[in-house]
Amino acid sequence: MTGRRPLGRSAAGAIVAILAAVVLAADQFVKYLTIENLPLHVPVPVIGEFLQLYSVRNPGAAFSLGENVTWIFTIALAVVAGVIVWKAFAVRSRLWAVVLGVLLGGVLGNLGDRLFREPGFPVGHVVDMISMPWMMPAIFNVADIFIVTGMISVALLVVVGLGLDGTRERAGAAEPAPAAESPASTGQPSDSAGA
DSSP: OOSSOOOOHHHHHHHHHHHHHHHHHHHHHHHHHHHHHOOBTOOEEEETTTEEEEEEEESSSGGGTTGGGHHHHHHHHHHHHHHHHHHHTTOOOHHHHHHHHHHHHHHHHHHHHHHHSTTOTTOOOEEEEEEOTTTOSOEEOHHHHHHHHHHHHHHHHHHHTBOTTSOBOOTTTTSOOOOOOOHHHHTOOOTTSOO
16 A cells, blocks of 8 residues: 555546546647647757747648548547546555646647547647657647647556556465465374364
8 A cells, every 4th residue: 555545536536537627728728829839840949959849730640640530539528428427436645646737628628629629520620730850750739749749648657557546566465375285185194283
């Protein structure tokens, strides 16, 4: 077990909901600023070629894959959001609450684009604006940052064995102890026979 007391259900739910709302608001605010202030397909250097702003509307997934099946990404995002909300009811760990909150906010940010942006429901294009051409050709947004960070964090929490309830699995703890052999099976006399 971890040294801290597990969170109550309402406290864990509040952390998940508040962080999801903050991430969603930040994502949508940056997308609003992008739409209002950045021209489409024109790189705007922030730190030379290290970091640029580059406004695009992405109908597909990463690297614009699956542009003709945008509705599949909408369904996938909705399913992921539903699973996160469902799992949030079992959370008693502060770390899990934080991770699920930021992950949910990121998923909702891109799901909102799919549902409410042009060309329309449920095939809206995601607004992307962050480019780091020295590292990768993909252009991404604030929601993507939290989705990737959240997924890496989920993997790390699973690897270190931290459960949703805040308990930590110990190596070998799940193995049952070997059963003690009875005196009859070893052929030795029993001490409990009428002394």
